[in-house]
Amino acid sequence: xxxxxxxxxxxxxxxxxxxxxxxxxxxxxxxxxxxxxxxxxxxxxxxxxxxxxxxxxxxxxxxxxxxxxxxxxxxxxxxxxxxxxxxxxxxxxxxxxxxxxxxxxxxxxxxxxxx
Amino acid sequence: xxxxxxxxxxxxxxxxxxxxxxxxxxxxxxxxxxxxxxxxxxxxxxxxxxxxxxxxxxxxxxxxxxxxxxxxxxxxxxxxxxxxxxxxxxxxxxxxxxxxxxxxxxxxx
Numbered sequence: 001x002x003x004x005x006x007x008x009x010x011x012x013x014x015x016x017x018x019x020x021x022x023x024x025x026x027x028x029x030x031x032x033x034x035x036x037x038x039x040x041x042x043x044x045x046x047x048x049x050x051x052x053x054x055x056x057x058x059x060x061x062x063x064x065x066x067x068x069x070x071x072x073x074x075x076x077x078x079x080x081x082x083x084x085x086x087x088x089x090x091x092x093x094x095x096x097x098x099x100x101x102x103x104x105x106x107x108x109x110x111x112x113x114x115x
Numbered sequence: 116x117x118x119x120x121x122x123x124x125x126x127x128x129x130x131x132x133x134x135x136x137x138x139x140x141x142x143x144x145x146x147x148x149x150x151x152x153x154x155x156x157x158x159x160x161x162x163x164x165x166x167x168x169x170x171x172x173x174x175x176x177x178x179x180x181x182x183x184x185x186x187x188x189x190x191x192x193x194x195x196x197x198x199x200x201x202x203x204x205x206x207x208x209x210x211x212x213x214x215x216x217x218x219x220x221x222x223x224x
Contacts, residue, residue, distance in 0.1 A: 001161070004158075006158075033212075042204070042214055042215070042216045042217055043159075043204075043214050045212070090156065092158055092159070094159075096208075101147070101164060101166065102146055102147060102208060103147075103149065103161060103164050104149055104161065104206065104208065104212065105161060106151070106158040106159040106160070106161075107158050108157060108158040109156070109157060109158040111156055
């Protein structure tokens, strides 16, 4: 199984600033994703992180607000730009393992509070 | 478009009870179905993964079943404990990943 490390685990940020979340996987994976989970809600897919190319964003999410990088197979970053209180959420990195099972793994999440 | 529904949305049971969480999906063309546990403010922990060719998977007190023809999966928890209190999510993987809304479980001592 894959172990996904995310950092920071939590942060308190000021309105208008940007924060970058890092995600590192300890083994080979195929696809990597970024999710947002607002308080009391289920997960919402932000984008699929593509290695060496632009991420694929879901409806309602744009690159200017959530730039994503994936320079190699096991590392990705998500930046939340020009934050507002509405961006206060848990941001989760996930990945599908490279074996035949296609099991989905998650990081511990990054809890952002924007004041 | 795949839709995944979990019933009930919330459940409260006394310690020791056996319980069943339900997950239904509209498109049976799935590669696998996975059950997760999420503690408050934390990430998701994978509990059980059932491939489309399988009927069930077991891990300790947990048993998950899959019936593709009826579009249903169940998670059975035996002899529930207060430590089982969490939100349980199912997710189907086909052309895309689709999550259910989750079942929030409270096991009372």
